[in-house]
Amino acid sequence: MxxxxxxxxxxxxxxxxxxxxxxxxxxxxxxxxxTARRREILDQLLGELSAEGVAVAGDIADPALPQQLIDAAVGRFGRLDFVFSNAGIMNIGTVDEIDDAAMTTMIRVNCEAAVRLAYAALRVFKPQGRGDLITTSSILGLKVRPGVAVYAGTKYAIEAMSESLRMELAGTGVRVMVIEPGYTATELQSHWTDEQKVPLKAMRRPVQPDDIARAVQFMLEQPDHVVIPRLLMLPMEQTL
Ligand SMILES: NC(=O)c1ccc[n+]([C@@H]2O[C@H](COP(=O)([O-])OP(=O)(O)OC[C@H]3O[C@@H](n4cnc5c(N)ncnc54)[C@H](OP(=O)(O)O)[C@@H]3O)[C@@H](O)[C@H]2O)c1
Incomplete structure (x- = not known):
């Protein structure tokens, strides 16, 4: 594209x-x-964009948001070519630690909201015979470790959904893909306990957000006769 x-x-x-x-x-x-919930940061982002942009603040778990986002794209720019479905949270912990409300919120954000946005986008892409959907999965969408059961479960669900949809839409001009980051230096783990952060500290040079962004650009820019169904990117030091 x-x-x-x-x-x-x-x-x-x-x-x-x-x-x-x-x-x-x-x-x-x-x-x-x-889009995201923090409007003031989105406004700041708009100021840093090189091309036109629109911010729609909202909770991705709101069932009305996917259509509002699509309406904003088509209303303002007249078309929709790709969706990078990336919002997510990472609440982890053992059976004794993890909070049930945090788990179910995570399922709603990482899974339910991503599913809703995927189907809303694909209902635009399929009739127009083109469009790219990339959802952010994780290394934890491919393999698990103790203590991350529900987070990994949400990412395994993204992998299964995306691969089945890719197969369903093969030949329609619509590409369904996932990006699978390893440990990336973002705010995602900022609320973890010191103990939970120990495995991260072993990785002195995490992937940077722009490394993942570059991979996303690479996936989108492929010619229309190929698709990259999944792309795993890890820090060199990640052994998991
Ligand atoms: N960092 C890693 O090591 C890593 C590894 C593998 C996969 N991932 C995945 O990468 C994706 C992006 O995460 P990140 O690492 O960039 O983390 P981040 O810096 O914490 O960013 C998360 C983003 O999701 C948004 N978000 C969270 N809950 C939301 C909600 N209820 N409604 C709307 N937006 C919401 C946040 O915005 P607001 O707070 O403003 O709403 C924020 O923009 C996630 O899907 C994550 O699972 C990250």
């Missing part, structure tokens, strides 16, 4: 990977609808 003058939606754009992707894709000429 030629990114110049394309139109895309990026969720989780107020921080980390989404923020970096917005900056990078905008620099490549994409017009963007960016």
């Amino acid at each position: 030629e990114l110049r003058d394309s139109v895309g939606i990026i969720t989780g754009a107020s921080s980390g990977i989404g923020w970096a992707a917005a900056r990078r894709l905008s620099e490549a000429g994409a017009k963007l609808v960016v």
Whole structure:
């Protein structure tokens, strides 16, 4: 896809990977609808974009938000070419530690909201015979470790959904893909306990948000006869 003058939606754009992707894709000429809950940070992001952008603040778990994002893209820019469905949270802990409300909120954000946005986007892409959906999965969408049961479960669900949808839509011109980051330096783990952060500290050079953004740009810019169904990117020091 030629990114110049394309139109895309990026969720989780107020921080980390989404923020970096917005900056990078905008620099490549994409017009963007960016979303997250923190409106003031989205406004700041708009000021840093190289191409046109619109911010729609909201909770991704709100069932009405996907259509509002699509309406904003089509209303303002007249089309929709790609969706980077990236918003997510990472609440971890053992059976004794983890809070049930935190687990179920995470399922709603990482899974339910991503599913809703995926189907809403694909209902635009399929009739137009083109469009790219990239959802942010994780290394923990491919393998598990103790203490991350529910987070990994949400990412395994993203992997299964995306691969089945890719197969369903093969040949329609619509590409369904996942990006699978390893440990990336963002706000995602900032609320973890010191003990939970121990494995992260062993990785002195994590992936940077812009490394993931560059991979997302690479996936979007592939010619239309190929698809990169999944792309795993890890810090060199990650052994998991
Ligand atoms: N960092 C890593 O090591 C890593 C590794 C593998 C996968 N991932 C995945 O990468 C994605 C992006 O995370 P990140 O690392 O960039 O973390 P981050 O810096 O914490 O960013 C998370 C983004 O999601 C948004 N978000 C969270 N809950 C939301 C909600 N209820 N409604 C709307 N937006 C919400 C946040 O915005 P607001 O708070 O403003 O709403 C923020 O923009 C996630 O799906 C994460 O699971 C990250």
